[in-house]
Amino acid sequence: MYQHIVVTTDGTDIDHAAVRHAAGLSRALNATLTLLHIIPDAHRELSSGTDLSVTAEQTERDWALQGEAALHDGELDAGDLRLVTVQRPALGLDVPHAILREAAALDADLIVMATHGRTGLAHLILGSVAERVVHGAGVPVLLVHQAPTPCRRPQATGPGPGC
Numbered sequence: 001m002y003q004h005i006v007v008t009t010d011g012t013d014i015d016h017a018a019v020r021h022a023a024g025l026s027r028a029l030n031a032t033l034t035l036l037h038i039i040p041d042a043h044r045e046l047s048s049g050t051d052l053s054v055t056a057e058q059t060e061r062d063w064a065l066q067g068e069a070a071l072h073d074g075e076l077d078a079g080d081l082r083l084v085t086v087q088r089p090a091l092g093l094d095v096p097h098a099i100l101r102e103a104a105a106l107d108a109d110l111i112v113m114a115t116h117g118r119t120g121l122a123h124l125i126l127g128s129v130a131e132r133v134v135h136g137a138g139v140p141v142l143l144v145h146q147a148p149t150p151c152r153r154p155q156a157t158g159p160g161p162g163c
Contacts, residue, residue: 004032006108008099011037011070018114018144019077025112025142026081033083034106035074037067038098041090060089096132108139115143 007022009015019035026033040063042056064087071085086106090098103111115130134141 002029002031002110004034004106004108005029005110005112006034006036006103006106007074007112008036008038008114009067009070009074011066011073012114014114014116014146015070015074016077017146018112019074021142021144022112023078023081023083025110026083031110033078033081034108035071035078035083035085036099036102036106037070037085037087038095038102039063039067039087039089040095041092044090044092044094094132096129096136099129099133100136103137103139110139111137111141113141113143115145 002025005022005026007019009019022033025031039060042059042063067087071087075083075085086102088098088102093101099111099113111133113130113133115128130141130143134143
């Protein structure tokens with residue numbers, strides 16, 4: 001079914017579930033698994049009309065170091081599975097388009113990503129990298145949502161708003 005799975009990581013806590021899920025799929029399907037981190041283009045991300053060249057370069061170095069840590073964490077999440085780790089700069093693209101570029105270059109036939117599952121105003125303001133990848137991808141995209149913390153509301157309260 002799938003021969004090459006690419007799972008993205010940006011170093012956030014929600015990535016762990018996606019990497020573990022992708023690793024399980026990779027094992028079950030005997031597929032190649034690539035863990036991908038994109039270093040955002042700081043000039044593009046931080047642009048405010050001022051000269052940010054020094055700040056942007058340092059920011060990109062910091063993001064690269066965070067990416068190395070994320071890739072290392074992803075290796076731990078994958079367990080004993082051998083995987084390929086790739087870190088690439090966005091090179092003038094936004095992160096979703098850079099993910100799509102790299103997935104195509106790697107000849108991936110499935111992209112796995114974590115999603116925050118934001119809705120409403122938070123989604124409107126922050127947007128969704130995952131949503132933009134889904135709409136631009138020529139291959140299936142599997143979104144993994146971190147399991148919510150269970151509600152600990154006492155039974156005696158009866159019906160009411162959820163947690």
